[in-house]
Amino acid sequence: MWKVGVFVFAVIFVPSAFGGVCTTNGPLGMITGVIQDWQISASSVYPQEWDRGCHEKYARIYLPNKLGWCAKYKSSSEWLQVDLGVAARVTGVLTQGRGDGTEWVTSFMVSYSMDAFHWNYVTDSYGNQRVFEGNTDSFSVKHSYLDRPLIARFIKFHTVHWHRHPSLRVEVMGCQLCKEAIGLPPYGKISSSSARQARKKSSCQPEDGNIFSQKAWCAKGQNDKQWLQVDVGPPTLVTGVLTKGRADTRRKHWVERFRVSYSNDTRLWYFYKDADHLDPKSRWLWSPPFNTTSSHLIPDKYSEEGLLFGGNSDKNTQRTHFLNSPFVARFVRFHPVEWHGKISMRVGLLGCPFTGRCSQGFMRVNEDTPCVENLAFKKESWINNKRHYKRHIRNQLQAGHASRAVDGNLDLTFTSCTILDNLYGDNPVWTVDLGTKQAVAGIIIYTWQGDSPDGTPISGGIQSYPVQGHVQERKEGTSFREYMKNLDKLVIYVDEKLKDDDETYASGNMCNYVSSLNNALFARKIHMQCIRRHEGRYVLIEAWGVPNSWSRLFSAVLCEVQVYS
Incomplete structure (x- = not known):
């Protein structure tokens, strides 16, 4: 039913989109x-x-x-x-x-x-x-x-x-809409079932399989179980597929026939089939033959696994297939079925670049870049070492719960944020578990900008506010921001494993840091790109206080933490 629904949606979507966008x-x-x-x-x-x-x-x-x-x-x-x-x-x-x-x-x-x-x-x-x-x-x-x-x-x-x-x-x-290249690096992500190990990864990696590369992806195995996958980001309409062979050697390697499948979650996959697969009649399409650019009539190849696309007949000629049944998907896989030499290919997609507000689980690094996956979205998180995790679960209705920094809510009011302070140690650490080992290129932190927990000035008497399940008193005339001003630095780490004692984390896998110099630490949006790309399962934010301050108490308010690759 979903397959039919996607086809119907695609047919309706294309014409209706012209009125508002074209x-x-x-x-x-x-x-x-x-x-x-x-x-x-x-x-x-x-x-x-x-x-x-x-x-x-x-x-x-x-x-x-x-x-x-x-x-x-x-x-x-x-x-x-x-x-x-x-x-x-x-x-x-x-x-x-x-x-x-x-x-x-x-x-x-x-x-x-x-x-x-x-x-x-x-x-x-x-x-x-x-x-x-x-x-x-x-x-x-x-x-x-x-x-x-x-x-x-x-x-x-x-x-x-x-x-x-x-x-x-x-x-x-x-x-004409929906005829643009989509899923291209660096925003589109390419992965594969396997890859041959070229010297120093000089070629044959999944990222070498994009259509504009002068190399190619090369499968490690030579069988019909191999695939090359493009993650286009937020699901969008795909209207065409492009293929080329391997360009960087004298060997003649290319894929002659392939199938295409698509998914929104990498668990449930659908092989591409034209709508006319439901009809018993045979179908013919205008398509170029393998060895010329002139028009020629060839029959589609049908199978239970899906439409069998004609591939390439040399290394460098681009083969284009426009889809008679465009589909909406995030992930698209190319499955080689027949090949010349060894399985090697470059691929591309045509369709509608995603516009508008990013859907849940996606983010924009800046306002003009495409939506990319937020690796931290709704992932497990905690403050200090994981021994305290159950305590934070019990206090999730109170301000300071760790998961509020990864709930996807850009509401910057105090009660929607996570408080990272030094009540439990000199250098508190907030940690998010990405679930699997990921390549992390940078992190964005949205911070609280109010003068007090409820966003109003403080005046008169002894004030109190909840912090991590405790009630912390403050003196007359002292605003919550005073404690934030005692914050000197946030340091970002990306690690594969966690230390047993993370009170002072200090890891060799530091991504980057931001300090209070020129008030950079107190901006509404803090963007830190890793000095080099790190691979790891855990992203950690460690807070440091101002040395020799009159008050040792400091706090950082993390309203939303986003991680991208």
């Missing part, structure tokens, strides 16, 4: 070359042995004169088709003759489709098939507006009348 309008790829040659097809082509300037791949506006698509027959049943790859909001078309002074199309019709099987014609205000006025010479470019924008992946130009011969060059105008 604000630009321009050429969709025939001029720029974003639309590749294999995405252009036709009912027929004038034989090249008769005229070498006639070919579907020449059906692009502004190519040199005498190049263009020329139909084989002088017939009103001829057509030229453009596959936009993913759905687009189409607002108009450009047409041009062949540029030879004699051949152009004077009138034409346009039809459109989402799947290349179910077609509709553009109609006029009377509901009839609209006949567009075409060109009046062989060289000028004619822009024809649509009365109403339409949503389509495939656009077909039908010749109606022509001068001398039906010859045409075209462009489609509009706006």
Whole structure:
């Protein structure tokens, strides 16, 4: 049911997204070359042995004169088709003759489709098939507006009348979402089932498997149990997959056929299948053959495990598959089934980059970067060594409970924060267990900025406030911030194992630290990038007080702690 639900959502999502997000309008790829040659097809082509300037791949506006698509027959049943790859909001078309002074199309019709099987014609205000006025010479470019924008992946130009011969060059105008590269480093994370050990990790690592790399991922095992996985971050719409072979050796290694699966949690996986898998009829797709860039009809390969995608036939040519059934997922896996030499590949994804507010479990390092996983989100945490953990569970309704720093709540009021103070030791330590060994690149701490626990000034009498299950008194005129001012430093560590006694933690795996110099320690948001990337299961924050202070009591208020890789 979930698989069907995802497909339905994807089909609905793409058109509805254009209205609120798609604000630009321009050429969709025939001029720029974003639309590749294999995405252009036709009912027929004038034989090249008769005229070498006639070919579907020449059906692009502004190519040199005498190049263009020329139909084989002088017939009103001829057509030229453009596959936009993913759905687009189409607002108009450009047409041009062949540029030879004699051949152009004077009138034409346009039809459109989402799947290349179910077609509709553009109609006029009377509901009839609209006949567009075409060109009046062989060289000028004619822009024809649509009365109403339409949503389509495939656009077909039908010749109606022509001068001398039906010859045409075209462009489609509009706006297109969900055709951008997603899951790229450093924000997208790549992992694998296994990896061959190259010298000093110079190649063959999972991160070498991204589509722009000049190396490749190389599987350690040579069997159909291997996979390469891309974590794109917050689940988003995936509309296409890209593959290449291994580029950094003289050996000829690439994957010839593969399957694709996807998941949101790495536990429940779905193999990609087109919607037409539910139909008993056979299905054909426009797709490039292995050894050329021209369009060619080949059948899809079906199996119980999912659609079998055609891979590569050399090391460097990029193979692109646009998905007929886009899906929403966070994790996408490539499963090699057949390969040349040894399993080696580079992969990429096309889709909709995630925008808007980060969902739970994700964070932005700064306001303009993509959402990345918050490794600390709702993980087990405690203050000082774990012997005190049960005490903090008992006091979880009181201020200072350790887990409030990893609950995903950016509410910076005092009661939503964790208090780290030196009531139990000279250098208190707050610890979060990431669950498994992780590569940690940095940490962000959101701090409390109020003047008192309830955010109001302190005046008169003896005040009290709960700290880690105790009631701490303070004298008249003394605000909670005074105790924060006795804080001198926060030191961040990343370790694989914990020390038995963490009262003064001091580890060799220090990530970074922030001090009270120029009040850096008291900023609302403290960002510390590790001096070098550390791998470990535990992230620890150790607090240090100001030396030789008149009061030894100090406190740090951690409202939210975020960890990223």
